[in-house]
Amino acid sequence: MELGLKGRTAVISGGSTGIGKAAARGLAAEGVNLVLLARGEENLDKAAREITAESSIEVLTIPTNMKDVNSVNAATTAAASRLGTIHILVNTAGNRMLRPDRQILWDDEDWLDDINAKLVGMLRAIRAFLPHFAKDGSGRIINVAGSAGMMDWEKAMTHGINNSAMMHASTYLARDLAADQITVNSVVPGLVATEWRETWADTRAEQQGKSRAAFLADYCQQKGILAGRWATMQEIADSIVFLASDRARYINGTRLIIDGGLSVHAR
Numbered sequence: 001m002e003l004g005l006k007g008r009t010a011v012i013s014g015g016s017t018g019i020g021k022a023a024a025r026g027l028a029a030e031g032v033n034l035v036l037l038a039r040g041e042e043n044l045d046k047a048a049r050e051i052t053a054e055s056s057i058e059v060l061t062i063p064t065n066m067k068d069v070n071s072v073n074a075a076t077t078a079a080a081s082r083l084g085t086i087h088i089l090v091n092t093a094g095n096r097m098l099r100p101d102r103q104i105l106w107d108d109e110d111w112l113d114d115i116n117a118k119l120v121g122m123l124r125a126i127r128a129f130l131p132h133f134a135k136d137g138s139g140r141i142i143n144v145a146g147s148a149g150m151m152d153w154e155k156a157m158t159h160g161i162n163n164s165a166m167m168h169a170s171t172y173l174a175r176d177l178a179a180d181q182i183t184v185n186s187v188v189p190g191l192v193a194t195e196w197r198e199t200w201a202d203t204r205a206e207q208q209g210k211s212r213a214a215f216l217a218d219y220c221q222q223k224g225i226l227a228g229r230w231a232t233m234q235e236i237a238d239s240i241v242f243l244a245s246d247r248a249r250y251i252n253g254t255r256l257i258i259d260g261g262l263s264v265h266a267r
Contacts, residue, residue, distance in 0.1 A: 004246030006031030008138060009083045013066055013125050014093035016043035018194040019144055019240075022233035023090050026241040028055035032088065035079040037064040037125075058083070066093045066121030067113070076128040087134045088244045091125055092144040094118030094162065096196055103157040114158035119165050126173065139182035140244045143170045144236075147190045147259050163188070167255055174253030183252040185243050190259025191223070191230040226261025 010027050014020035015036030024034050028051045036059065038044050044061040051059055060082050065071040079086065095117045098110060122143055133139045148156045149163025166186060173184040191197070205215035220228050239258055242248055257263055 001247065003030050003241065003244075005241075005244060007033075008087040008134075009033045009035065009085065010088035010090060010244065011035040011037065011079060011086055011125070011129060012090045012092065013037045013064070013121065014091075016040060016047045016061075018092065018196070019189065019192065019233055019236050020090065020092035021047050022237035023092065023240040024059075025051055025054065026234070026237040027088070027244065028057050028059070030241060030245075031055075031057060032244075033058040033060075033083055035060045035062065035075075035083065035086075037062055037066070037075055038093070039063060039065055066124065067116045069124055072121070072124045072128050076125075076132065079129075080132040084132075085134050086129050086132045087138045088140045088142070089125060089129055089133075090142045090144065090240055090244070091122040091166075093121050097156055097159065100155055103155060106158075111158055115162060115165075118162040119169070122166060123169065130177075133180070133182055135180045135182065137181040137249060138246070139177075139180065140248075141170075141173065141177070141182060141184040142187060142240050142243050143167075143184070144187050144189065144240070145170075145255075146188060147257075147262055149188065150263060151265075170255075171253045178252065183243075183249070185248075185251060185253065186255045187236065187239055187243070188255050188257045188259070189231060189236050190257075190262040191220070191225060192236055193230050193232055197230070220260075223262060224264065224266045225259070226264060226266060229260065231258060231260060 010032045012020045015024050016038035041063045048059040048061050062075040064075040145163040145166040148159040170184050170186040205212045
């Protein structure tokens with residue numbers, strides 16, 4: 001299927017690891033030039049080397065703190081100066097869970113830090129890049145939320161707040177940016193085999209005296225994931241690439257749930 005993406009430019013927050021990196025690789029395979037934003041320069045450089053070894057596209061890496069408006073604005077200026085028009089913005093950046101205790105008892109600073117990193121970081125990126133966005137029908141904003149925004153997920157209150165608010169903001173922005181021919185959609189993954197989730201699974205399996213495969217099989221059954229497994233990062237990335245493409249030009253304001261049947265609530 002021809003996706004019509006070759007030669008376009010995508011900005012990916014959280015682009016050095018996880019779903020962001022997988023999306024970057026998927027877009028690069030379609031000939032999309034990349035701007036990768038993340039806090040860690042080492043992981044950014046590693047991601048860029050891997051991607052350029054696979055695809056003959058341009059990759060610009062910019063160490064960026066999504067919690068800092070000046071950092072986001074500086075990244076925007078650098079990206080626009082180097083690559084010009086931005087066609088695609090994929091927002092994946094956010095904090096991992098700080099600690100597994102009762103989040104209602106957290107200090108204000110802990111609540112606000114979590115929301116600042118993901119939800120407000122997403123809004124900062126959109127606001128900063130909008131003046132440089134294509135307005136010819138190729139503009140795409142894809143916000144990666146998560147199933148915690150639709151259900152209680154293992155004490156992750158601020159994750160739920162972030163993800164549900166991201167979905168709401170995406171529908172608001174779909175209307176707000178329609179006149180500029182920019183579509184805005186949410187991708188809503190369930191359990192995904194990201195790097196840190198791999199470590200989490202190994203730790204939990206060891207605690208329970210099981211193999212990782214046995215732990216995950218039991219966990220997926222407990223959660224009601226009909227597929228009986230977690231998603232690969234590529235499966236999430238494939239959906240992001242499609243939403244970024246010309247094939248998805250009539251999809252706007254939607255929430256694409258990719259959770260293996262978790263949201264069916266078959267418990």
